[in-house]
Amino acid sequence: MNARVLRDIKARIGVKDNEVLRKAYLYVARNTTLPPQVRHQAQLQLNTFGRYTRPTTVKNRCIATGRGRGIMSEFGLCRFQFRLKALKGDLNGVQKASW
Amino acid sequence: MAAVSSSRVTALLKLRSTIFQTAWNPTGIRTGAKYLRGNLRGPAMANYYPMQLSISKIAGKYPELELCDEDEQERLDDVASRKKRGKGAPKKAKDKSQSRRLGKRR
Numbered sequence: 497m498n499a500r501v502l503r504d505i506k507a508r509i510g511v512k513d514n515e516v517l518r519k520a521y522l523y524v525a526r527n528t529t530l531p532p533q534v535r536h537q538a539q540l541q542l543n544t545f546g547r548y549t550r551p552t553t554v555k556n557r558c559i560a561t562g563r564g565r566g567i568m569s570e571f572g573l574c575r576f577q578f579r580l581k582a583l584k585g586d587l588n589g590v591q592k593a594s595w
Numbered sequence: 596m597a598a599v600s601s602s603r604v605t606a607l608l609k610l611r612s613t614i615f616q617t618a619w620n621p622t623g624i625r626t627g628a629k630y631l632r633g634n635l636r637g638p639a640m641a642n643y644y645p646m647q648l649s650i651s652k653i654a655g656k657y658p659e660l661e662l663c664d665e666d667e668q669e670r671l672d673d674v675a676s677r678k679k680r681g682k683g684a685p686k687k688a689k690d691k692s693q694s695r696r697l698g699k700r701r
Contacts, residue, residue, distance in 0.1 A: 512637030
């Protein structure tokens, strides 16, 4: 658990809390059948949302070490933790290949 | 077989959209519907990291258990003893002039 993981958790909670409102504003702002003034107002409202409310700020990090690169999304682990856990037999259905 | 007129085809498509409750948008105008169509991703996103239990968390939630976080207690004792010997953290600067950074040689 490092600061980057804490930041990511913050972003995830922010996304969850603001998702419905953001989608509503997005719908209005991107709807070309609505008057331009209304759409512009909606876009201005969208711009007031903070950084940690956008789903693009969320990054999948390793759930064991917090590493941000080389994550296997199926397991949520970085490649080294994946190897360690797989060799230990903690991951169901994962076998070391040999042929 | 006789060719079906295009007006009949559009009428059929319109009827189909009313039956299956889909939006009738033959010209492909951007209505922003795609932002409302998908499922909410937030709840799944928020549950990505598994819950981590710690003594301090449990103690904060249930104060009546009177749990003691030994590591935290040891840290606090260390800080207290360091402070006693005059090795504690310096006081926070109230303004810029008090900042210790100014006198720092680079």
